[in-house]
Amino acid sequence: MAGKVFFSVSMSLDGFIAPASLGELMGRQWMELQQWIFPQRHFRENLKLGEGGEEGRDNDIVRETFERTGASVMGKNMFDAGEKMWPEEAPFHTPVFVVTHEKRDPWERPGGTVFRFVNDGIESALDQAREAAGDRDVRIAGGGATILEYLNAGLVDEFSIALSPVLFGSGIRLFEGVDASRIALEQIRSEPSPRATHLTYGVHPR
Ligand SMILES: NC(=O)c1ccc[n+]([C@@H]2O[C@H](COP(=O)([O-])OP(=O)(O)OC[C@H]3O[C@@H](n4cnc5c(N)ncnc54)[C@H](OP(=O)(O)O)[C@@H]3O)[C@@H](O)[C@H]2O)c1
Numbered sequence: 001m002a003g004k005v006f007f008s009v010s011m012s013l014d015g016f017i018a019p020a021s022l023g024e025l026m027g028r029q030w031m032e033l034q035q036w037i038f039p040q041r042h043f044r045e046n047l048k049l050g051e052g053g054e055e056g057r058d059n060d061i062v063r064e065t066f067e068r069t070g071a072s073v074m075g076k077n078m079f080d081a082g083e084k085m086w087p088e089e090a091p092f093h094t095p096v097f098v099v100t101h102e103k104r105d106p107w108e109r110p111g112g113t114v115f116r117f118v119n120d121g122i123e124s125a126l127d128q129a130r131e132a133a134g135d136r137d138v139r140i141a142g143g144g145a146t147i148l149e150y151l152n153a154g155l156v157d158e159f160s161i162a163l164s165p166v167l168f169g170s171g172i173r174l175f176e177g178v179d180a181s182r183i184a185l186e187q188i189r190s191e192p193s194p195r196a197t198h199l200t201y202g203v204h205p206r
Contacts, residue, residue, distance in 0.1 A: 002130060003137035007147050008065050008160040009174065010034055010196070016171035017144050032166040036195035037062060048087040058193045065160070069094060070136025071129040073122075075146030076100035079115065089113075095132040097125040099146060122149050144172040152179045156203050158188065163197040182206055 009017050010033050019029045037043050041053030042063040053059070071094050074082075079098045082090075089111035090096075096115045099122055107115040118125040129138040140150050150156050161174075186202035 003068075003070060003133055003135055004157040005126065005130075005138045005140065005150070005155055006068075006158040006160070007140040007142070007150070007156060008162075009142060009147070010037065010162045010164055011174055012164055012166050012168040012171075014167050014169065015173050015175060016168035017142070017174045018172040019168070020171045029166070029168055029171070033164050033168075035166075036162055036164060036193065042066065046091040048089065056193065057191070058195055061162075061191075061193075061198055065139075068137045069139040070133025072096045072139045072141040073125045073129050073146070073150075074098055074141040075143050076102065077145070078141060078143040090115075095129070096141070097129050097132075099125045099149075122146070122153060122155070126150070126155055144174055144176070147174065148177055151183065151203070152177075154182065154205055158200065158202050160198060160200045163199060165196070 011017050012033055017033075019027060031038070036058055038049070039054045040059040040062045041055050042059050044050055044053040046066065069092075072092055074096060076098060079100070088109065090109040090113040093112040096113060098115055098117050100117050101119065102117060103119060104117040106117070109115075116128070118128065126138065140147050140156065182205060184204045184206040186204060188202050189198070189200040191198040
């Protein structure tokens with residue numbers, strides 16, 4: 001049976017998922033946005049940030065999200081930012097399909113991550129990701145522009161937001177340009193942790 005297509009992001013209380021410029025990545029705003037995830041044991045191990053870490057519900061959510069994902073799709077901006085920051089053993093351990101205009105050979109990393117660069121659109125990238133994921137789910141990893149393309153095309157089944165207790169004021173808005181007339185949401189789960197509020201929604205055509 002085919003898995004679901006989902007995305008899972010951290011969002012500021014005022015709706016932003018990244019600072020305005022990539023140069024600010026890893027700056028104060030990003031660290032505050034991701035303050036719930038950095039201490040988690042699974043995240044730390046996967047990103048090679050060091051031993052140990054928290055093991056409560058936030059850690060379970062990180063691990064469950066990782067384990068359900070059989071392949072990821074991401075935009076070129078997220079890939080460019082990650083290429084500079086991910087450890088040599090990139091943290092996906094599955095195929096990753098990068099939607100881009102740039103032609104580039106597949107980039108294989110130790111540990112099972114293979115980045116493939118897809119030049120013929122989001123549906124082609126998703127078809128390839130579904131095929132690679134088998135029974136597991138496909139994660140639209142980000143960033144905002146790519147998530148929105150999939151959402152507006154009616155190709156997302158479910159999404160989760162870790163709502164962080166921080167205000168950005170400006171930056172990349174998750175839902176800027178969403179086609180609200182076509183998309184209806186169903187609340188599946190809301191789960192507070194000491195560090196964030198985890199919200200999960202089903203997506204249906206309106
Ligand atoms: N808060 C979170 O949890 C979270 C999660 C993930 C990412 N992020 C953040 O999101 C930011 C990046 O998001 P973004 O919205 O700037 O960009 P993005 O979605 O990562 O990438 C957009 C780029 O991907 C390529 N692309 C997208 N759709 C395409 C298509 N249909 N055909 C061909 N190419 C296509 C284009 O690049 P080219 O024309 O150059 O190929 C486009 O400019 C980063 O700062 C990242 O940190 C945040």
